[in-house]
Amino acid sequence: MIFPGIFIVSALIWGASAAAGELFNPWAEMRTPAPGPAQAIGGYAAGCLQGGVSILPDEGEAFQVMRKSRGRYFTHPRMHAFVNELAAEIRRRQFGTLLVGDLGQARGGPTTTGHSSHQSGLDGDFWFWLDSPANERRLSADEVENLSAISMLNEARSGVDSRRFKPKHVALLEYVSRQPEVARIFVHPHIKKALCESSEEAPWLSKVRPWWGHHYHFHVRLECPEGQPECTPQPPPAANPGCGAELDWWFSAEAAERARKAAEAARKLTAQQKLQRKLDKVPPRCQPLLGAVEG
Numbered sequence: 622m623i624f625p626g627i628f629i630v631s632a633l634i635w636g637a638s639a640a641a642g643e644l645f646n647p648w649a650e651m652r653t654p655a656p657g658p659a660q661a662i663g664g665y666a667a668g669c670l671q672g673g674v675s676i677l678p679d680e681g682e683a684f685q686v687m688r689k690s691r692g693r694y695f696t697h698p699r700m701h702a703f704v705n706e707l708a709a710e711i712r713r714r715q716f717g718t719l720l721v722g723d724l725g726q727a728r729g730g731p732t733t734t735g736h737s738s739h740q741s742g743l744d745g746d747f748w749f750w751l752d753s754p755a756n757e758r759r760l761s762a763d764e765v766e767n768l769s770a771i772s773m774l775n776e777a778r779s780g781v782d783s784r785r786f787k788p789k790h791v792a793l794l795e796y797v798s799r800q801p802e803v804a805r806i807f808v809h810p811h812i813k814k815a816l817c818e819s820s821e822e823a824p825w826l827s828k829v830r831p832w833w834g835h836h837y838h839f840h841v842r843l844e845c846p847e848g849q850p851e852c853t854p855q856p857p858p859a860a861n862p863g864c865g866a867e868l869d870w871w872f873s874a875e876a877a878e879r880a881r882k883a884a885e886a887a888r889k890l891t892a893q894q895k896l897q898r899k900l901d902k903v904p905p906r907c908q909p910l911l912g913a914v915e916g
Contacts, residue, residue: 646733646896648669655728659699661741662729662910663853665743665855669907673742679704684718684720703802714792716789722746722770730907744843770838771837773786773836798825805855806839808829810872813871
């Protein structure tokens, strides 16, 4: 049931907070999923989620949720099922306990800081950390909030650290890539390079896409589920391993310059401006979810 008055109040609070120079994100304020059938609405980086679910009730021996204070443990039911399936497969292979990072907010939408994606309930971050005390015991609440993830890169960041990035990681990424519902897997360019070298440019690598920053975790993106007309799909990746010139570009002077310019442009924006840019991209059809309550 939609109560327009609640949305109006949210808008007024947003205006007051913005005027006061404070960050206010109505999507981050939502603590419960929007009622109704599960629907991924809009795109991965400009969307929202109806009928989302929390993965916390299923947390146990197979997976643990990190950084719970962020409230980013909600997702589309299809991703919820994927998390359980992935955790079970990791346990079956005796790789340990899956550590789950950010999924999405209760009703999706943009986060106040961090991700531009993770908005429609179909994105999930999973730590590369498979060898750790976390795989031997239940983490404490303090560890969940403060335990650091481990980079798979060497100290010089010139490649992967073979003491950390192991065949089990390659096997895990291959398993994920072969799941039909998976659209993409994002990893650091050096990890993609290591996969190309160790897997002889196998066809399954086509879904594994290089992207800066993904050396502590891998990011899984699911396809739009069937019967979800409001979900905006991403064009499929090229049907090749992506190990040649496409990958070489990420280590080029052009790529470094593009990253430098992007970082410079970001530094010129205030936190308020960065958040507002994300909020402005949310499709109008998402706005009613901010005022939807159980009824």
